Amino acid sequence: xxxxxxxATPPEAARPxxxxxxxxxxxxxxxxxxxxxxxxxxxxxxxxxxTLVLVEVEAGGETGTGYTYTxxxxxxxxxxxxxxxxxxxxxxxxxxxxxxxxxxxxxxGRDGIAANAISAVDTxxxxxxxxxxxQPLALLFGRYRDAVPIYGSGGFTTYTHKQLSDQLAGWxxxxxxxxxxxxxxxxxxxxxxxxxxxxxxxxxxxxxVDANGAYRTKQxxxxxxxxxxxxxxxxFEEPVSSDDLAGLRFIRRxxxxxxxxxxxxxxxxxxxxxxxxxSGAVDVQQADVTRCGGYTGFLQAAALCxxxxxxxxxxxxxxxxxxxxxxxxxxxxxxxxxxxxxIEHMLFxxxxxxxxxxxxxxLSRPGHGLEFKFKDAERFRVA
Numbered sequence: 001x002x003x004x005x006x007x008a009t010p011p012e013a014a015r016p017x018x019x020x021x022x023x024x025x026x027x028x029x030x031x032x033x034x035x036x037x038x039x040x041x042x043x044x045x046x047x048x049x050x051t052l053v054l055v056e057v058e059a060g061g062e063t064g065t066g067y068t069y070t071x072x073x074x075x076x077x078x079x080x081x082x083x084x085x086x087x088x089x090x091x092x093x094x095x096x097x098x099x100x101x102x103x104x105x106x107x108x109g110r111d112g113i114a115a116n117a118i119s120a121v122d123t124x125x126x127x128x129x130x131x132x133x134x135q136p137l138a139l140l141f142g143r144y145r146d147a148v149p150i151y152g153s154g155g156f157t158t159y160t161h162k163q164l165s166d167q168l169a170g171w172x173x174x175x176x177x178x179x180x181x182x183x184x185x186x187x188x189x190x191x192x193x194x195x196x197x198x199x200x201x202x203x204x205x206x207x208x209v210d211a212n213g214a215y216r217t218k219q220x221x222x223x224x225x226x227x228x229x230x231x232x233x234x235x236f237e238e239p240v241s242s243d244d245l246a247g248l249r250f251i252r253r254x255x256x257x258x259x260x261x262x263x264x265x266x267x268x269x270x271x272x273x274x275x276x277x278x279s280g281a282v283d284v285q286q287a288d289v290t291r292c293g294g295y296t297g298f299l300q301a302a303a304l305c306x307x308x309x310x311x312x313x314x315x316x317x318x319x320x321x322x323x324x325x326x327x328x329x330x331x332x333x334x335x336x337x338x339x340x341x342x343i344e345h346m347l348f349x350x351x352x353x354x355x356x357x358x359x360x361x362x363l364s365r366p367g368h369g370l371e372f373k374f375k376d377a378e379r380f381r382v383a
Contacts, residue, residue: 002028002029002030002054002075002381002383003029003030003076003078003079003383004026004027004028005026005027005028005087022059022060022090022091022092023087023088023089024057024058024086024087024088024089024091025058025059025060026056026057026058027055027056027057027058027078027079027083027087028055028056028079029053029054029055029074029075029078029079029120029383030053030054030377030381030383031051031053031054031072031074031075031381031382031383032052032053032054032347032377032380032381032382033049033050033051033052033072033382034049034050034051034052034343034346034347034380035048035049036048036049036050036339037342038156038158038159038163039156039158040156040158040339041156041157041186042156042157042183042186042210042212042214043157043184043185043186043210043211043212043214043215044185044212044213044214045212046158050069050339051069051070051071051072051382052067052068052069052343052347053067053068053069053070053071053072053074053075053078053116053117053120054066054067054120055067055078055120055121055123055124057091057124057125057128058128059091059128060091060132062131062132063128063131064124064125064126064128064129064130064367065123065127065367065368065370065371065372066119066120066122066123066125066126066127066294067120067123067124067317067320068116068117068119068120068290068291069116069290069316069340070113070116070290072382072383073113074113074116074120075383077108077113077114077117078117078120078121081104081105081108082101082104082105082117082118082121084104085100085101085103085104086100086101086121086125091125091128091129092129092132094122094125094126094129094295094296095296097121097122097125098118098122098125098293098294098296101118101121101122102293105118110268110269111268111269112268115269115291115292115293116290116291118297119289119291119292119293119294120290120294121294122293122294122295122297123289123290123294123295123368125294126140126294126295126367127367127368127370128367130366130367130368131367133366134366135366136323136361136362136363136364136365136366136367136368136369137323137361137367137368137369138322138323138326138327138361139363140323141295141323141326141327142327143326144326144327144328144329144331145326145331146326146360146361147358147359147360148314148321148322148326148331148333148358148360149178149332149334149357150175150177150334150335150336150354150358150359151171151178151179151180151181151208151333151334152167152168152171152175152177152180152181152336152338153180153181153208153316153335153336153337153338154167154168154182154183154337154338155168155180155181155183155198157183157184157185157187157194161194161197164182164197164198165197165198165200165201166201167338168180168198168202168207169201169202171336172202172205175336175357176354176355176357176358177205177336177354177357178206178357179205179206179207179208179234179235179333180205180206180208181207181208181209181210181235181335182194182195182198182207182208182209182210183209183210183211184209184210184211184223185211185212185213185214185215186214188214188215188219188223191223192223192226192230195207195209195227195231195233196230198231199230199231199232206232206234206235207232207233207234208233208234208235208236208237209233209236209237210237211223211237211238211239211240212237212238213238213240213241213242213243213244215239215240216240217244217247217250220239220247220251221239221250221251221254221255223239224236224239224251224255224256224259227259228256228258228259229256233259234258234259234260235259235260235262235284236251236255236260236262237262237263237286238262238265239251239261242263242264242265242266242276245275245276245279245281248261248263248281248282249279249280249281252280252281252282252283260283260284261282261283261284262282262283262284262285262286262313263276263281263282263285263286264276264282264285264286264287265286265287265288265291265315265316266291267286267287267288267291267292268291268292269293269297270293270297270300270301272292273285273287273300273301273304273305277304277305278308282310283310283311284310284311284312284313285301285304285305285308285310285311285312285313286313286314286315287301287302287313287314287315288314288315288316288317289314289317289320289321289324290316290317291315295323295324298314298321298324298328299327299328302324302327302328302329302330302331305330306329306330309330310330311330311331311332312328312332313331313334313335314331314333314334314335315335315337316339317337317340317344318334318335318336318337318340318341318344318352318359319340319344319348319350319351319352319368319370320368320370321334322352322359322360322361322368323368334359336354336359346376347372347373347376348370348371348372348373349370349371349372349373350362350365350369350370350371
């Protein structure tokens with residue numbers, strides 16, 4: 001078993017304003033490290049496994065599930081400081097619990113592991129609320145759309161040319177994706193050829209590139225011009241570090257008109273998105289529900305994008321993003337990231353399957369519709 005904590009707060013000591021007998025009853029957290037199917041790398045990092053941290057919260061005879069992709073070090077933070085902050089909470093009040101958790105980590109540091117941990121608990125709380133109401137989360141949030149476009153994402157720099165071509169072509173031919181994305185930047189001298197091979201594999205479909213901040217500003221601009229001319233690239237993600245807002249803005253202003261600059265996957269709080277949007281650094285804002293504070297934080301990012309007239313794109317974890325992606329007003333598409341898609345189909349019943357480049361929430365299932373396969377996951381458990 002992972003870490004389990006139960007509420008010990010008597011009803012009379014519940015948070016002011018909460019309904020009698022409705023407090024959260026228990027929280028559990030687990031960590032699982034799953035090896036990749038092949039070595040994976042991007043322009044600035046390499047990995048051979050991915051760790052998923054799972055959270056369950058209980059109230060009223062129902063269990064809500066949330067998760068994040070981070071280190072197992074998040075587990076004691078979840079079962080310690082975060083649980084102490086919300087154990088007297090009404091399960092119908094996820095935004096209030098989100099605020100309490102953010103306050104609880106002020107002196108720990110909100111970005112990074114703490115934000116990932118909050119994201120896992122927040123998504124579990126929203127799932128619990130929907131299950132208590134016997135409603136799918138997509139309807140509880142409200143929908144601007146009933147299906148979400150996806151783009152295939154992988155094309156790691158560790159792949160052979162054949163592996164690269166086969167993966168990208170598969171997303172087009174099997175899943176109907178209109179766009180696919182590959183990694184670049186590990187060996188810049190090889191990127192021109194790799195991009196040409198990738199474009200040949202997908203024909204008229206659009207090719208995206210992601211440097212993960214590997215290039216220098218002028219170097220990125222040079223590649224943008226080459227990629228646009230030779231492969232009709234329309235999306236350049238993190239051509240320079242996402243911390244370099246001036247560099248992103250420079251590339252956005254000087255790159256060929258058909259190329260959109262995207263960044264934002266490392267946003268852990270609302271201020272991050274406000275600053276990036278206000279700086280004029282991106283054509284498309286990215287956000288990750290497993291990092292930005294869960295569904296509560298993602299909806300805040302979506303509101304900022306609406307106010308700035310900039311589209312939002314969801315980063316990774318497609319199964320968890322799906323219901324809130326339906327609720328974001330200016331939502332462009334969702335990343336169908338190879339590593340996470342593989343894990344979510346392996347370990348969650350109810351993970352969506354693409355059709356014609358789209359995924360749809362299952363409105364016959366309450367909450368986000370996902371059920372964790374504990375027996376299948378046990379061999380990967382590390383906490």
